Amino acid sequence: MAWSFGRRRSRPVTYLLGEPADPYPAQTPEAQRGRVLRITEIGEPVLHTPARTVERFSTPELARLVDDMFATMEVAEGVGLAAPQVGVDLRVFVYDLTDDHGDRHVGHVVNPVLEVDDDAVPETEEEGCLSVPGAYVPLARPGGATVRGVDQHGGPVQLTATGFLARCFVHEAQHLDGTLYWDHLSPELRADALRQRDEERADVLAGRRELAIELEKTPADYPERPAGGR
Template identity: 40%
Template structure:
């Protein structure tokens, strides 16, 4: 168990579609523990495996005291009702942009015993579930921004010293 170093925008692992978790062994348990330890810091709502350099479908969450993880998550339901909500990302630090997200989301996946789990939430939890699942599909929240806002965000990101490909 450890707090892992984060990967930042520009790192190819963040733009790669993740492989499913196929082994439910000590290595997977270690990954889950690292995800839980790394998300358990103030200001962190969620963390996907690629954000710590691992290309597997796994994420952890820490929203309003609700802490957990999901392996092989898939979004199975999104409300038709959406809202524009400020969004940031541990892999794109210091930048926040209004992003359109469904107000309610449901994710299904499995736990470390390969048993089914369902996580659902509204508002911030819904945003977290959508955001972390996007990471597993090789998407950053910046990819969901309107064209002009996305250009502005990319320009700002490239000017930061954490930008990976300097």
């Protein structure tokens, strides 16, 4: 996955909300400040209901949410996370991923509006979701996408992406409409995803706990069985 920023640079670049931001710390400032929250799991109502539009900006509550989402995503070793995945029904997502060229893309988007590039060739890759821990299945996604929204202070955001980053934007924006990657799967792939989840969940959650402790964070508590009941 790559963004179109002209000629390739000789070394990887970090893009913060689409703008070069070198140097940039390995751990985002938000993750340093944030708390680790429990990630909701498939079947929980907040994941399957459209999220509410954010109407107030530059608030301590919104800043804390963004910080906590970055910290939670880091501990879960994810590349994107939507607010419903931490139990909050607001239209916010965060992302932190490295593309195929080694460039890093970091940011958050509030009230995103997704536009897929219908002219881009769809790409089929293994895809997972932090709300279905341990499960990865092949899924076709648009090869390009644009997200328009604002940051937590109400400043305009417009991000255009291809490849892996586009996949991330589509995945997270759809979360805010109550749609999971699960909803795009055939019955056979759903069964396979649940089988993987059942086999891998305990190890995945143990890994999240260990990484939280390593980062001197309080780990989130998870029930023995998925809270969503599936």
